[in-house]
Amino acid sequence: MLVAGVDEVGRGPLAGAVVAAAVILDPQQPIAGLNDSKKLSPKRREQLAAEIRTKALAWSLGRAEVEEIDRINILQATFLAMQRALEALAMQPDLVKIDGNRCPKLPYRMEAIIGGDATVAEISAASILAKVARDAELVALDAQYPQYGFAKHKGYGTAAHLAALREHGATPIHRCSFAPVRAVLAQKA
Template sequence: MVVAGVDEVGRGPLAGAVVAAAVILDPNQPIVGLNDSKKLTAKRREQLAVEIRAKALAWSLGRAEVEEIDQINILQATFLAMQRALEGLAIQPDLVKIDGNRCPVSTYAMQAIVGGDATVAEISAASILAKVVRDAELVALDAIYPQYGFAKHKGYGTAAHLAALREFGATPIHRRSFAPVRQTLAAS
């Protein structure tokens, strides 16, 4: 049975796209050290991402942009990113395992697994690929908008990010449907 693991990164941040990955691992090329991407150091995630790309039978990324998040809400945008990741796979899976408690509408057989990013190798691999890509995007955005500190907090609503939002206002990469951004815009 061909199993794909799917996970997303970026549901909670106030800025940037939500990025999902779908991964089908090769049972003949196990990858040691797979885990929930949040439990790994940035360096270890980078190392594992290279190995996942090299050894996986198939992998793909999907995303939903800030405008889509604001139009359809973060949950639906997350599902859209997941569907896009699945559509990009070169091999069609028999079963898709999703991290979380809900699955997007799909023609695939799906299983939601709470905490799957720490317990299912395919989901862990997807978690790592998605996080490495999204983190790199936020570091690049930090160069464009240095006053916000994206390289440090990756768009999450930290005290420093909220303070920068109040001081400098929202950028085009901020999610206007999220309350802290909406409130900042209303106050200005």
């Protein structure tokens, strides 16, 4: 039975896309040290991501852009990113295990698992790939918008990010539907 693990990164940030990954691991090539991406150092995540990309039977990424997040809301955008990741897999799974408490309405046999990113290897692998991909995007965006500190906070609403938002306003990669960004836009207007 082919089992795909799916997880997303970037629901909470004020900026950037939400990124999901889908991974079907190869039972013949186990990967040691898989865990919730948030519990791993950036260096360990990078190492594991390379191993996952090499050893997995299939893996893919899906994303929903800022405009989509603002238009359909973050939960629906997360489900859209998950759908895109699943559809991009080179082989289709018999079962999809998703980190969290709800599944998107998709034509797969699905199971939502709270805390699955720490307990289910396929979901851990997806968590790692999604985090590595999204973090790299935010580091790249930091070069484009250096005054915001994206490389450090990855778009989350830290004190430094909120201060930069107030000082410099919102960028095209900020989520206008999120309250702190909406408040800055209202002040600037």
